Amino acid sequence: MIGICDTPTELFEEVAHTLSLDSERCYFDYFGLNHLGWLREVYSDGEPQLGRVWNDAERLRSVYRMPIFEPPFLHDLKLLPTEYVYYYDQPQRAFENVQRAGRSRGQAIAELTGVLFEALREPGADMVAVYKAYLWTRSAGYMQIESGSDSPAAPARQAGLSGYDRIALGVVRAIHFNTHAIIPLSVRNGGNIPELLDGDVVEVPCVVNSNGARPLHVGRVVDRIRPLLARVKEYERLTVRAALTQSLDAAREALASNPLVPDRATADRLVRDLSPLW
Structure with missing residues (x-):
């Protein structure tokens, strides 16, 4: 099993740019779960750089790309979180910003996608240009609602292919050509x-490489991160159990364990509202 996401590599590219480093010559000491990760150190030609x-x-x-973490917080943490950690670090701020905006990111994406499909139906439409414009608009609105920013997000520094296809093709290329590329991926923990x-x-x-993806050892995580990491992973385990058993009680238990769900009453309400879709 190999899972891909472009979030870690986007963070790597931003950090390399900030430090005026060539990312191709860097090793990024990173750990976490999908959408819950931290960069611990950057090594350029073997030398640590985050200091x-x-x-x-x-x-x-x-x-x-958005003002989501204050420098004093990062200074004390001595880790660089991926952007999605913002939702766990400042859930009330994110929630209030969504309320203030009157729509969620999902609703904004649904509107953009509707516009995309309409544009693609136009006779003679340059489909590649239309899709590129869609990607640019989508990227510019990234986390703008949740952060409460008045300005669109700066473009990601990764050039060429959009995020997921860049990672997927990188994995395929590394397996096919046995390149031993180092890529952040979701894989079995195995200790x-x-x-x-x-x-x-x-x-x-x-x-x-041609044998697949072999995780590099990252070791113990810092004390400050450990409780959140463990709790989100327990939520993931319980969510899988709920999906496999089709149990509403298991779904309630899973949601109640999620750090972003404030109490069991909220978990009950979410299950009640969403169960017709299940």
Whole structure:
């Protein structure tokens, strides 16, 4: 099993740019789960680099496309979180910003997709140009609602293919040509992160070659991160159980364990509202 996501590599590219480094010559010491990851260190030609940013507020701000983490928080943490950690770090702020906007990111994407399909139906439409315009607009609105920003997000620094296809093709290329590329992927834990079970899926750097993806050892995580990592993974386990058993009680238990769900009453209400779709 190999899972892909472009979030870690986008963070890597932003950090490399901030530090004026060639990302191709860097190793990124990263660990976490899908949409819940942290960059622990960047090594350029074997030398650690993140010590250059912790006391530089402007550099820390420039890592992220939206103003979601304050420099003092990052300075104390001594880790660079992926953007999705924002929802766990500041859930009330994100929720209030969505309420203030009057629509969610999902609703915004649905509107954009509707416009895309209409444009593609136009006779003589340049479909590639239409799709590129859609991707640009979608990227510009990334986390704008949740962060409460008045300005669109800056373009991601990854060039060429859009996120997921770049990662997917990179994996396929590494397997086919046996390149031993190092790519952050979601794979079986197998003791890599000792705080989690062997069968859990984790997101870590992997050496990818003709034998598949082999995770690099990341070891123990810092104390400050461990409770959140363990709780989200328990939510994932319970969610899988609920899906496999088709049990509403199991779904309630899973949602109640999610750090973003404030109480069991909210979990009950979510299951009640969503169960007709199940």
